[in-house]
Amino acid sequence: MLEQLGQRVIAALTQIYALLGFLGESAMALAGWLAHPARIRWRPVLFNLRGAGFDALPIVGTLSFLLGIVVAYQGADQLRQYGANIFVTDLVGLSMLREFAPLMTAIIIAGRSGSAYAAQIGTMAVTQEIDAMRTIGIAPLEMLVLPKIVALVIALPLLTVFADLLGVAGGMLMARAQLGIGFGEFLDRFSKAVSVTSYLVGIGKAPVFAAIIVLVGCFQGFRTRGGADSVGQQTTRAVVQSIFLVIVADALFSIAFSVLDL
Amino acid sequence: MPNQPNQPAGPETVLEMHQVVTRFGTHLVHSGVDLEVRRSEIMAVIGGSGSGKSTLLREMILLQMPDEGHIKVLGVDLANITDAAALALRQRFGVLFQHGGLFGALTVLENIGLPLREHTQKNNQDIDAIAAKKLAEVGLEEAVASQYPSELSGGMLKRAALARALVLGPELLFLDEPTAGLDPQSAAGIDTLVLALRRQSGLTIVMITHDLDLLWQVTDRVAVLADGKVQAVGTMAELAKMDNPTIQPFFDGPRARSAQAQATSQSKEPSSKPK
Numbered sequence: 001m002l003e004q005l006g007q008r009v010i011a012a013l014t015q016i017y018a019l020l021g022f023l024g025e026s027a028m029a030l031a032g033w034l035a036h037p038a039r040i041r042w043r044p045v046l047f048n049l050r051g052a053g054f055d056a057l058p059i060v061g062t063l064s065f066l067l068g069i070v071v072a073y074q075g076a077d078q079l080r081q082y083g084a085n086i087f088v089t090d091l092v093g094l095s096m097l098r099e100f101a102p103l104m105t106a107i108i109i110a111g112r113s114g115s116a117y118a119a120q121i122g123t124m125a126v127t128q129e130i131d132a133m134r135t136i137g138i139a140p141l142e143m144l145v146l147p148k149i150v151a152l153v154i155a156l157p158l159l160t161v162f163a164d165l166l167g168v169a170g171g172m173l174m175a176r177a178q179l180g181i182g183f184g185e186f187l188d189r190f191s192k193a194v195s196v197t198s199y200l201v202g203i204g205k206a207p208v209f210a211a212i213i214v215l216v217g218c219f220q221g222f223r224t225r226g227g228a229d230s231v232g233q234q235t236t237r238a239v240v241q242s243i244f245l246v247i248v249a250d251a252l253f254s255i256a257f258s259v260l261d262l
Numbered sequence: 263m264p265n266q267p268n269q270p271a272g273p274e275t276v277l278e279m280h281q282v283v284t285r286f287g288t289h290l291v292h293s294g295v296d297l298e299v300r301r302s303e304i305m306a307v308i309g310g311s312g313s314g315k316s317t318l319l320r321e322m323i324l325l326q327m328p329d330e331g332h333i334k335v336l337g338v339d340l341a342n343i344t345d346a347a348a349l350a351l352r353q354r355f356g357v358l359f360q361h362g363g364l365f366g367a368l369t370v371l372e373n374i375g376l377p378l379r380e381h382t383q384k385n386n387q388d389i390d391a392i393a394a395k396k397l398a399e400v401g402l403e404e405a406v407a408s409q410y411p412s413e414l415s416g417g418m419l420k421r422a423a424l425a426r427a428l429v430l431g432p433e434l435l436f437l438d439e440p441t442a443g444l445d446p447q448s449a450a451g452i453d454t455l456v457l458a459l460r461r462q463s464g465l466t467i468v469m470i471t472h473d474l475d476l477l478w479q480v481t482d483r484v485a486v487l488a489d490g491k492v493q494a495v496g497t498m499a500e501l502a503k504m505d506n507p508t509i510q511p512f513f514d515g516p517r518a519r520s521a522q523a524q525a526t527s528q529s530k531e532p533s534s535k536p537k
Contacts, residue, residue: 123366126361127361127366128359128360128362129363129364129365131359131363132357132364132365133365134352135324135325135352135363136352136376136377137349137353137381
């Protein structure tokens, strides 16, 4: 029993150690790209921008819109009791821009693209495509990981902006239906209640979440050993771990922002 | 060993392994492997499953480092090799992986042309022309060029992968189970293709295989790997006479005997394949 516990802890620690090693390797490779921009592989970067960014617009938009409605609805009841109807704008605006939009977008993308990254790389490991790539003299990191990092670090903040817009729109709709606050009144209050800092705080988290999603997804993909069932396992791991780490990172951001008084 | 006309005379060592030791955790896979491959020969490594044949191959093609010992490929020592030297060396050998290792996102022609696209300054037109030529050399039809690997049969996949391994004109070719998972007819096709390749360009070929027909028909020498060491090296006929308990399993049983009988009967005919 105690031995098993110890072994699990060691297994978890070695995995964290390996993940940090992978982070280091990726950072080195990225530095190599920045030092020699001619080596950047634009085709996979653009391909990933479309796959992880543009193609995700419908689902990110829909879910953010619904989330905006939910937040406004939950707030409406409480605010009405105090006659503070107009403050629904503060509630929706701040919570969507600072927390919900970046976090929800990251979680959706972790499920949608993080799993795809792990599955793609895992399948390539099983079919020996990764070995073949090394043998041909193409660094797998440069071909498979860096384009994803570059693409998602660009795409996730943009998706977050899109989620901000639709989330606030959802809240605005609910505010009018439940509390009788007109769109004009809502927007008027919005510009006073929500500072640019709040907006930037939300967007600023997105690149960090993007890096977490790509690194964990690719890392788990590369750890695929053996057959097709291993691909499934690694994909599940990639999603669970990236969502976990995104939420941990979000909590750390909250602590940091409260210390910095942002 | 036959001397190829366009090769330097005399045996020259193309690949050399000296006292190679490999461990997985506490499990000792290789406990001192010594192996030499000469220019223009077809050498096979055989051994039971778990004997570390695949690991040995991975060490030869720079995918894995042994824990101890030295490996020299084409005169280059693999220990402490720099990235640039590794890249240069990788362009001098080709590898046919067991599952082909063709990229699923690229067509067959793009797959074959990929090494050229990465390592040469040739334009796309020239690359496609060379790739198409290689495709014909391995006996595939032109129509295959625009297909994706997932649309190919097992035998075609191996041939396409072989074309990619040959596209940079390597001096050394590694084959990992070239006939595994193929029907007898496709496997026989691979046999003749391998022989033809060696005849044309004097290529040195190192392969890992279980296929007894391939071993009898094609190889010049065979190394038997067991208990972490190379137990014996020799032609199939020589090995068949040896009384070593680690070697005999490959020559006992009905399948082994029929492959041997076929090989020996063929070698008596005047139109036999060159050995």
